[in-house]
Amino acid sequence: MAGTNSTRRPPKTDAANGLDAHAPVIILIEPQLGENIGMAARAMLNCGLSSMRLVKPVHPWPNEHAIKPSAGAQVVLDGITVHEDTAAAIGDLSRIYATTTRDRDMTKPVMTPRAAAADMRREITEGGRPGVIFGREAWGLNNDDVSLSDVLVSAPLNPGFSSLNLAQAVLLVGYEWLMASDQTPAIDNRLSADTRPADKAELIGMFEHLEAELDDCGFLRPPEKRPTMIRNIRNMFQRAGLTEQEVRTFRGVISGLVRTHERKRD
Amino acid sequence: MAGTNSTRRPPKTDAANGLDAHAPVIILIEPQLGENIGMAARAMLNCGLSSMRLVKPVHPWPNEHAIKPSAGAQVVLDGITVHEDTAAAIGDLSRIYATTTRDRDMTKPVMTPRAAAADMRREITEGGRPGVIFGREAWGLNNDDVSLSDVLVSAPLNPGFSSLNLAQAVLLVGYEWLMASDQTPAIDNRLSADTRPADKAELIGMFEHLEAELDDCGFLRPPEKRPTMIRNIRNMFQRAGLTEQEVRTFRGVISGLVRTHERKRD
Numbered sequence: 414m415a416g417t418n419s420t421r422r423p424p425k426t427d428a429a430n431g432l433d434a435h436a437p438v439i440i441l442i443e444p445q446l447g448e449n450i451g452m453a454a455r456a457m458l459n460c461g462l463s464s465m466r467l468v469k470p471v472h473p474w475p476n477e478h479a480i481k482p483s484a485g486a487q488v489v490l491d492g493i494t495v496h497e498d499t500a501a502a503i504g505d506l507s508r509i510y511a512t513t514t515r516d517r518d519m520t521k522p523v524m525t526p527r528a529a530a531a532d533m534r535r536e537i538t539e540g541g542r543p544g545v546i547f548g549r550e551a552w553g554l555n556n557d558d559v560s561l562s563d564v565l566v567s568a569p570l571n572p573g574f575s576s577l578n579l580a581q582a583v584l585l586v587g588y589e590w591l592m593a594s595d596q597t598p599a600i601d602n603r604l605s606a607d608t609r610p611a612d613k614a615e616l617i618g619m620f621e622h623l624e625a626e627l628d629d630c631g632f633l634r635p636p637e638k639r640p641t642m643i644r645n646i647r648n649m650f651q652r653a654g655l656t657e658q659e660v661r662t663f664r665g666v667i668s669g670l671v672r673t674h675e676r677k678r679d
Numbered sequence: 680m681a682g683t684n685s686t687r688r689p690p691k692t693d694a695a696n697g698l699d700a701h702a703p704v705i706i707l708i709e710p711q712l713g714e715n716i717g718m719a720a721r722a723m724l725n726c727g728l729s730s731m732r733l734v735k736p737v738h739p740w741p742n743e744h745a746i747k748p749s750a751g752a753q754v755v756l757d758g759i760t761v762h763e764d765t766a767a768a769i770g771d772l773s774r775i776y777a778t779t780t781r782d783r784d785m786t787k788p789v790m791t792p793r794a795a796a797a798d799m800r801r802e803i804t805e806g807g808r809p810g811v812i813f814g815r816e817a818w819g820l821n822n823d824d825v826s827l828s829d830v831l832v833s834a835p836l837n838p839g840f841s842s843l844n845l846a847q848a849v850l851l852v853g854y855e856w857l858m859a860s861d862q863t864p865a866i867d868n869r870l871s872a873d874t875r876p877a878d879k880a881e882l883i884g885m886f887e888h889l890e891a892e893l894d895d896c897g898f899l900r901p902p903e904k905r906p907t908m909i910r911n912i913r914n915m916f917q918r919a920g921l922t923e924q925e926v927r928t929f930r931g932v933i934s935g936l937v938r939t940h941e942r943k944r945d
Contacts, residue, residue, distance in 0.1 A: 456847060461837045486840065520874070520922055527858070528865035568854070569863035571727045574752065581722055581850050588834070588851060592793070597835035599794035608786070656786055 438544040442468040447478030452580030454489035460587030507541030511562035523565045530589035608658040704810040708734040713744030718846030720755035726853030773807030777828035789831045796855035874924040
């Protein structure tokens with residue numbers, strides 16, 4: 414996944430093509446490092462999110478330190494707006510999710526990122542617009558920011574080491590957002606374009622070829638063990654799920670080994 | 680989630696307490712930046728993973744640039760081993776997952792990180808040990824490395840911008856690994872420790888208090904609209920899911936407003 418480009422779907426020239434206009438807004442409160450803003454922008458675009466807002470960033474925005482870590486997510490950086498306080502940044506949004514691992518002793522639902530993603534999609538279906546707030550790198554959100562939010566979002570991480578990097582926290586929220594509507598098959602038993610799964614006649618032909626040669630060289634002895642040995646060998650090849658091409662390749666391997674054997678015997 | 684510490688579960692003094700001895704091994708092939716190794720180590724420990732191996736890192740290991748980005752994940756850095764090639768790094772492992780977004784035209788199952796996590800847990804149950812390989816930042820895995828793997832892992836990201844930062848890719852794999860066995864309730868309607876949900880008698884008492892005052896000040900007019908107005912107000916407060924403490928607070932609010940009103944009237 415790192416450092417690669419997808420060619421599985423039709424290539425798109427514009428990274429913004431994958432964006433979802435109804436996606437949640439990501440709001441970073443008092444972010445300290447431009448690098449984290451850039452990495453968060455990259456993570457957002459990875460997940461089809463593009464709308465980022467900053468509340469009182471520690472360094473003035475635009476911040477050149479964000480550019481390289483964004484790895485080309487310029488469409489996100491270009492759209493960033495800066496706000497005086499949290500209330501100003503969330504005024505047009507309908508439901509706010511506060512990311513935290515700290516127990517706030519507030520009467521508020523706490524959701525996993527997965528449950529929060531489903532909840533955000535429901536909110537959008539109902540005509541609302543969700544936003545997710547992330548606190549400053551060193552200490553997270555303060556209680557006043559949390560009191561403006563509807564839902565706490567907490568990832569069930571290693572309880573002894575649960576503090577995520579800011580951009581990593583953004584990635585988890587964005588990833589679950591994307592996965593909540595993803596239709597990709599969980600497991601895709603991909604075949605090369607130039608082949609297909611072997612049919613049973615091809616597979617059995619290969620078995621009989623192999624077994625004939627193994628009879629010939631005396632491997633399948635003593636006779637009373639022959640049926641078990643054959644079953645074990647057949648099971649082993651069944652599990653491999655061979656393609657038609659692989660069956661032909663393996664029949665070549667058998668013939669090759671036999672020829673070597675015969676040559677040695679001469 | 681960023682920059683915070685969990686106090687929801689009993690505090691643990693040792694980050695390693697949350698580690699899973701049977702967890703998959705993370706293998707970075709030719710990693711270029713010490714910062715990424717450090718961030719990957721942090722992401723691993725966030726997810727309870729501790730075993731990292733490096734194949735031919737571009738800079739010698741140990742690399743001081745990894746320390747600060749690891750944010751204290753020293754237990755992971757200390758355990759890192761360095762290997763000459765991929766085969767040497769995976770020799771003791773039973774099933775290898777290659778992270779990639781590139782179509783390899785190889786006959787191999789392609790799994791989402793979520794499906795791969797379930798597959799890894801099955802592998803461990805059967806007595807095997809899984810490993811996940813990640814390619815170099817700039818170009819990912821080469822085909823020789825992929826040919827040593829059993830499964831391709833590909834996250835269904837924005838097809839126009841699918842290249843994840845190395846540490847972000849490690850986080851997604853680790854996060855799904857953790858979530859595959861997580862028992863955290865998806866939604867926890869947390870209450871403050873010093874209160875409980877209001878019972879219906881308390882809520883109805885509040886309704887009647889409010890409605891008596893609204894009758895008194897002439898708000899619930901004309902009389903033929905009164906039933907509808909009352910139902911709307913009651914529905915609004917029902918949705919808020921008030922606690923016993925909040926019912927008392929709101930009855931105080933009603934009384935306070937009435938007193939102000941009466942004072943003004945004097």
